[in-house]
Amino acid sequence: MSALEHYMLTRKRPHAWRYYGYLIPCVVRATPLFDTKYVIGKISAFPSYPVQSSLRFRAREILGNLAAMPPKRSLAKVSTATSKKQAATTERKLKSSKLTPSRHLFTRCLYSQRFLLARISKPTSESSKRKSAPETGKERPLKKTKVLAGAEAPRSPPHLNEVPTQVLSIFPFGNGEMGELGLGPSTTETLIPCVNPYLDASSGSSPKPRVVQVACGGMHTVVLTSDNEIITWGVNDNWALGRDTEWDGVWRDEKQDSGDEEEGELNPHESIPAVVPAASFPPGTRFVQVAAGDSCSFALTSHGLVYGWGTFRNASGDDEFGYDSQGQLIVKQKTPTCIVGLTKIVQIACGANHALALDVKGSVWGWGAHEQNQLGRRLLRRHQEHLKPRLVQVCRGRAKYIASGEYHSFAIDHKDNVWAWGLNSFGEAGYAKEAGGDSAVLPYPMMIRDLCGKGVTVLAGGAHHSAAVTMDGKCLVWGRMDGGQLGIRFTTEQLENKDLIRYDERDKPRICLCPTIITSIGDAVHVACGTDHTIFVNKDGIAYTTGFGSSGQLGLGSQRDVEVARQVKRNDLFDTAVTWAGAGGQFSILAGPVKIE
Incomplete structure (x- = not known):
């Protein structure tokens, strides 16, 4: 019994x-x-x-x-x-x-x-009709499997995700004192967008990598090429680049004589885009998407597996990435490793120090830092469960899209309802009732009523503000606004609406509590949020930027902050129609279809 x-x-x-x-x-x-x-x-x-x-x-x-x-x-x-x-x-x-x-x-x-x-x-059933063979001391010969003539060999699992094919020209701008721009060891800043000479597939006799997908982290960038290569550049202090960047301190230019050496300002192994070694991945691995956080990077394969490297930094300042096969804590993952527990994944997204994954069934997985409830579940730090991918109870398992701010997360379900969880101290999660406090969080996923049923297709989040693009081209912004992060010229009526605007102790507008449409950019198709700035892209391929600009991350030719979104000059983009934008802490990247000369 x-x-x-x-x-x-x-x-x-x-x-x-x-x-x-x-x-x-x-x-x-x-x-x-x-x-x-x-x-x-x-x-x-x-x-x-x-x-x-x-x-x-x-x-x-x-x-x-x-x-x-x-x-x-x-x-x-x-x-x-x-x-x-x-x-x-x-x-x-x-x-x-x-x-x-x-x-x-x-x-x-x-x-x-x-x-x-x-x-x-029935292992020892006495009533079994089949009698066991008498023991003769000889082993019964194994049956040979019949092989039919012309039978095919076992096939590999079908591809779950499509590989992107549109080749892109990328234009970085902003501050690159740590190699964030990928323009080489001699370029530490550019106030307007410029072509990356190491990734310009439109010109030059020598073959260049053909970029098809880009992801901006806090101080590094990850791109995917049409040749199935993952290329990284930027800060590698915590191995976010997934490769060794040790340098002896002397920069040798290939165009100069072998005896000429000069002291370079930047580490060339970090400031020049370079490939993550293919030996880090199993043979035949095909990638379809990359994502980046502050000090971590992830790549999604066509079969739905996720590889990651780097580290997460928790609220105490400690680095931690996950566990090895023996259960030992991995502080920094130096080379790409397959994330255990994730299969049949169709999309990945990164916050500053946490990651999200969406599987083919519509379930959302989260892991990484959790102090701001960006994982959508209660956790005890001593159990270290936050470093293992676990299900987020959101959308009733029917999500179709995920996105992330630095410390908050989003999901869209099959009914076009938008859900959010995590930090909400400036209303960045979109839940007005819980906004305003320094430690205000949404511990579990909450439906954002102001965004439900509006056909949201793109979501993005910065440190304390967020933005969304709808199917009909509307762009909505909300959250912190005292640095021009939202790019809206609010009317007097809006500023007097206490249900919409919250003021600070100096009686200055600080928080926009509800998603509000920005009308000055036209019909939007994409939006990206940096730490404290925002980039909008409209259907005409024009980019607009707003927010903090002290590092040149707005691409407007100055280091001034902007309160109302302004257009990035197309002459600086060589008339490229922008279709994508990404933003880090002090730099940004615009991308559009490459023009072959």
């Missing part, structure tokens, strides 16, 4: 049977072995089951006592004769006792499960 049956049959307080009559049968039918943790998890997974929360708590309390009982035995090892004997004993007890219908329901579920398992296993 199992521990559960023994416990339930000998219990003196029969009212507990009513609780199990509803809760346990569905679990017992689902698992051949009774496991306390598994059942508790299953109970939590059925919040809509017709049982009050107090009864579920009572079930947890009772199940917790089972841990002190003798260890359970596998039903597969119980012979049919033993099962029949136990069943007969139990039937006698049932006939002699007065059981309520709910008790009968529970007992029937238990013993139908027992007889089913015993019938399936």
Whole structure:
């Protein structure tokens, strides 16, 4: 008799049977072995089951006592004769006792499960019709598998994700004192967009990498090429580039004589785009997307696997990435490694120090730093569960799109409802009721009513502000506004609306509580948020920027802050129609279809 049956049959307080009559049968039918943790998890997974929360708590309390009982035995090892004997004993007890219908329901579920398992296993069944062969001391020869003529070899798993093919020209601008621009060791700043000479596939006799996808981190950039190469540049202090960038301090230019050496301002291995070694990945791996955080990078394969490298930095300033096969903490992952627990992924997104993944079923996974609840679940730091990908209970498992700000996260479900969780101190998550406090957070995913049903297709977030683009070309912004992050010229009526604008102690507008349409940019197709600046792209291929510009990250030719979005000159982009934008802390990148000369 199992521990559960023994416990339930000998219990003196029969009212507990009513609780199990509803809760346990569905679990017992689902698992051949009774496991306390598994059942508790299953109970939590059925919040809509017709049982009050107090009864579920009572079930947890009772199940917790089972841990002190003798260890359970596998039903597969119980012979049919033993099962029949136990069943007969139990039937006698049932006939002699007065059981309520709910008790009968529970007992029937238990013993139908027992007889089913015993019938399936039959390892030592005496009534088996098939007799075992006599022992002759010789091993029975194995049957040879018949191979049909012309049979095909086993095929590899089908490709889940499509590979991007549009080749892009990229234009970085801003501050590059740490190699963020990827323009070489001699260029540390540019106030207007300029072509990256190492990635310009439109000109030059020598072949150049053909970029098809770009991701901007806090101080580094990751790109994917049409040749299935991952190229990185920028700060590598925490191995966000996924390759060794050690340098002896002397820059040698290939165009100069071999004896000429000069002291370079930047590490050429960080400031010049370079390929992540292919040896870091299994042969045949094909990539479809890259994503970047402050000090971490991730790549998604066509088969739905995710590779990552670098580190997450928690609120205490400690670096941590995950665990190895022996359970040891990995502080910094120097080379790409496959993220355990993620399969059939179709999209990835990164915040400053956390990551999100969307699988083919519509489930959202999150891992990384969690102090601002950007993972959407309560966690105890001592358990270190935040470093392992776990499901986010959002959209009822029917998400179709994910995005992230630095410390908050977004998801869109199949009904075009927008969900958000994480930091909300400036209303960046879009939930006005919880905005304003320094430690205001959304601990669990909340539906953002102001964005639901509007056909949102693109979401982006900075440190304390966010933006969205809808299917009909509208662009909405919300969150912190005291640095021009939103780019809106608010009317007097809007500024006097206390339900829309919140003021600071100096009586200056500080927070826009509700998503508000920005009309000065035309019909939008894309938006990107840096730490404190925003880039808008309209359907005509024109880029607009706003916010903090002290590092030249607005691309307007100056280092001034901008409160109302301004257009980036197309002459600086060589008349390239911009289709994508990305933003880091002190730099930005614009991209558009390449023009082959």
